[in-house]
Amino acid sequence: MRVTTPEELMAVAKAAATNAYAPYSKFRVGAAVLDADGSITPGCNVENAAYGSTICAERTALVSAVVQGRRQPTALAVYAEPGASPCGSCRQFMVELGPTMQVYLGNAEGRLISTSITELLPNSFTEFDPE
Numbered sequence: 001m002r003v004t005t006p007e008e009l010m011a012v013a014k015a016a017a018t019n020a021y022a023p024y025s026k027f028r029v030g031a032a033v034l035d036a037d038g039s040i041t042p043g044c045n046v047e048n049a050a051y052g053s054t055i056c057a058e059r060t061a062l063v064s065a066v067v068q069g070r071r072q073p074t075a076l077a078v079y080a081e082p083g084a085s086p087c088g089s090c091r092q093f094m095v096e097l098g099p100t101m102q103v104y105l106g107n108a109e110g111r112l113i114s115t116s117i118t119e120l121l122p123n124s125f126t127e128f129d130p131e
């Protein structure tokens with residue numbers, strides 16, 4: 001199988017940002033999930049007049065991947081013109097679906113930061129047995 005580079009994954013996230021529905025914040029975000037099967041699933045933020053109902057790009061990408069039966073995300077690229085780091089809800093989603101996922105954060109200047117969900121959300125929720 002062909003290896004997808006972080007730059008290629010970021011290019012898909014950047015393209016997806018053009019589909020963002022962000023009439024309220026005007027902040028366009030794109031995401032792209034790479035699955036173990038080699039597939040790439042894009043996502044973008046989808047806002048709502050009831051602001052709290054907005055869904056981030058990372059979650060639309062992850063949900064779309066699940067809908068398509070892609071259950072082994074290995075990497076996620078997030079693109080915004082000035083750059084964006086995932087919110088708490090998205091981190092929680094990432095750790096659930098891809099606990100070992102690599103995460104790439106990119107901006108319009110071509111900057112690309114490589115991190116991981118373990119780094120973004122250490123000590124995430126699990127059942128805790130104090131015994």
Ligand code: THU
Nearest residue numbers: 025027029045056057084085086
């Ligand atoms: N947003 C994302 O889609 N991903 C992020 O990582 C940060 C925030 C969206 C939510 C909202 O539509 C807009 O960006 C401003 O918060």
